[in-house]
Amino acid sequence: MAVIDGKIILTKNDCYKEYQKMTPAGIVVHSTGANNPYIKRYVQPDDGVIGKNIYNNDWNRSGLYVCVHAFIGYDKNDVVRCYQTLPFDICCWGVGSGWNGSYNFNPAYIQFEMCEDDLSDKSYCKKVYDKAVTFCVWLCRKYGISPDNIVSHKEAYDKGFGSGHVDPTNWWGKFGYTMDGFRAAVKSRLNGVNVKTKRRCRLYKAAYKDPVGDSVAYAKIKKNTVLKWLEDDMYGWSKVSYKNKTFYIINSNLNKKGLSGLVSYSFIKDTSAYLVKGNKLTKTTIKKGTTVQVICWIEAGKYKGYEYVKSGGKYYYLIRNS
Ligand SMILES: [Zn+2]
Numbered sequence: 001m002a003v004i005d006g007k008i009i010l011t012k013n014d015c016y017k018e019y020q021k022m023t024p025a026g027i028v029v030h031s032t033g034a035n036n037p038y039i040k041r042y043v044q045p046d047d048g049v050i051g052k053n054i055y056n057n058d059w060n061r062s063g064l065y066v067c068v069h070a071f072i073g074y075d076k077n078d079v080v081r082c083y084q085t086l087p088f089d090i091c092c093w094g095v096g097s098g099w100n101g102s103y104n105f106n107p108a109y110i111q112f113e114m115c116e117d118d119l120s121d122k123s124y125c126k127k128v129y130d131k132a133v134t135f136c137v138w139l140c141r142k143y144g145i146s147p148d149n150i151v152s153h154k155e156a157y158d159k160g161f162g163s164g165h166v167d168p169t170n171w172w173g174k175f176g177y178t179m180d181g182f183r184a185a186v187k188s189r190l191n192g193v194n195v196k197t198k199r200r201c202r203l204y205k206a207a208y209k210d211p212v213g214d215s216v217a218y219a220k221i222k223k224n225t226v227l228k229w230l231e232d233d234m235y236g237w238s239k240v241s242y243k244n245k246t247f248y249i250i251n252s253n254l255n256k257k258g259l260s261g262l263v264s265y266s267f268i269k270d271t272s273a274y275l276v277k278g279n280k281l282t283k284t285t286i287k288k289g290t291t292v293q294v295i296c297w298i299e300a301g302k303y304k305g306y307e308y309v310k311s312g313g314k315y316y317y318l319i320r321n322s
Contacts, residue, residue, distance in 0.1 A: 003138040004070070005081035006050070008043050010060040015067035020091040022108035026149030027136055028095050028156055029182070030068065030113045031168035037117040037124060039073040039083055050083065051076030059085075068094045072131050073115025080127040082112075082135050088143070095156045096163025103151070103161045110139055114168055122175045123297055126233070129177055133231065136182075137189045147186040152179050176260065185231050192241070195229040196255045197221060203240070203247035219247070229256060235296055236262035263294040265320075273318035276308075286316065 010016055032042070040051040044058040059067060069086045086092055094111035095103045103109040112135065114128045136150055154169050156162030172178065187193075203219045221227075221242070227249070228241040237248050238259060251259035269288050274281040286292070292309035298317070306317045 003082065003134055004084050005075075006047055007084045008045070008047060008050070008060075009087070010043070010067055010085045012060045012062060013064060013067045014062050015065075015093045016086060016090070017062070018091075020105070021089060022091045022105070024088060024110045024139070024143045024145060025107035026103065026109040026145060026151065027139055028103050028109045028111040028151055028153060028162070029132065029136075029168055029179070030094060030111060030153045030165075031116050031171050032113050033165070033167055033170070034116060035118045037074045037115045039071050039075060039081065039115060041073075041115065042071055042113065043083055043085055049075050049081070066093050068092050068111045068113050070110075070112035070135065071115060072112060072128050072135065074124075080124070080131050082131050088139070095153055095161065096165075098157055098160040098162050100160030103156050109149075109151075109156075110143070110145075114171075116168075116171055119171050119174055125171065125175050125177070129172065129182070130231070133182065133185045133189065136186045140186060140190060147183045147190065150179075150183055150186060155179060181232075181258075188229060188231065192228040192230075193256075194226050195240070197223055197225045197227065197249075197253050198255050199223050199253060201249065201253040203227075203242055203249055205247060227254075229254070232260050233296075235294060236260050237296065264291055265294070266291045271318060271320070273316040274303075274306075276315040276317055281317065284316070286311070286318065292316070 040053045042059045043050060044053050044060045046052040067086060069088055069092050070082055070084050072082045075081050088110055091105050091108050092111050093104055114132060117124055139145060140147055152169060153162055153165045153167045157164050200223050203221055205218060230239040230241055232238050236251050238251050238254060240247055240249050267286055267288050267290050271286045273284055273286050275284045290311055292311040295308045295310055298304055298306045298308055303317050306319055309316050
């Protein structure tokens with residue numbers, strides 16, 4: 001998977017024309033504060049992947065006094081991508097300034113925008129968050145930046161190096177993501193964090209993508225097995241590394257604090273679902289009031305977008321309250 005999916009430098013933006021060289025000292029994480037998840041809203045011209053902005057209100061023009069090094073959001077096919085929009089060694093105009101100065105210039109930080117949607121789609125938020133982690137790991141490696149020097153716009157403001165904004169806490173906070181968690185995720189990807197299993201349990205190869213059927217390969221591991229923890233999927237699972245391979249494991253099996261738990265909810269109306277038994281799916285209805293535990297969101301394949309849930313020892317694929 002590419003870290004940077006494309007490069008469209010905003011050469012018509014006054015910030016690019018100014019071309020003030022710098023050595024990156026940190027990273028500022030922004031979110032746009034507007035309901036438009038598409039990169040094309042801000043970045044043009046269309047490279048055939050991001051799509052065309054027919055409103056001509058993108059940032060590749062003069063007179064804006066705002067510009068950042070990269071954007072993360074949807075391409076025209078709703079695939080989350082990261083696009084570089086300025087060279088990483090020139091100052092951007094992102095964070096504004098506070099009473100101590102500005103992370104635009106002194107010290108100069110690499111800054112990127114995450115395109116907000118209407119803030120209700122956890123799955124989109126998670127994809128953007130994950131992409132931001134991967135991007136920051138890459139930037140930290142390439143420019144020798146410490147993950148401790150990654151801040152949000154809100155934190156830049158709090159430290160006196162930015163204008164009074166709250167991004168991306170206004171968005172991430174809705175789904176339990178924090179800047180401390182973000183820095184920890186970047187650190188763990190840079191360094192790896194060892195965790196131990198609390199009991200005999202299973203490692204899944206594609207657990208939260210396709211958790212049933214014969215296609216699922218897993219290993220049984222013993223209590224006190226040491227794994228390298230990589231990241232929390234916020235649905236009660238973690239990605240871990242074991243013998244240099246990546247697996248998924250249920251968080252409650254890990255001897256690590258602060259991990260997410262499995263999500264449960266009850267139905268407000270009768271809902272159609274597929275009963276899952278081995279590889280066999282049978283149409284059924286789940287009655288109003290039934291409580292289910294979410295095992296995962298299915299992120300690929302025929303049932304992409306469905307939830308995989310458990311209730312009373314049975315397993316289902318469904319779309320919530322459909
Ligand atoms: Zn901002």
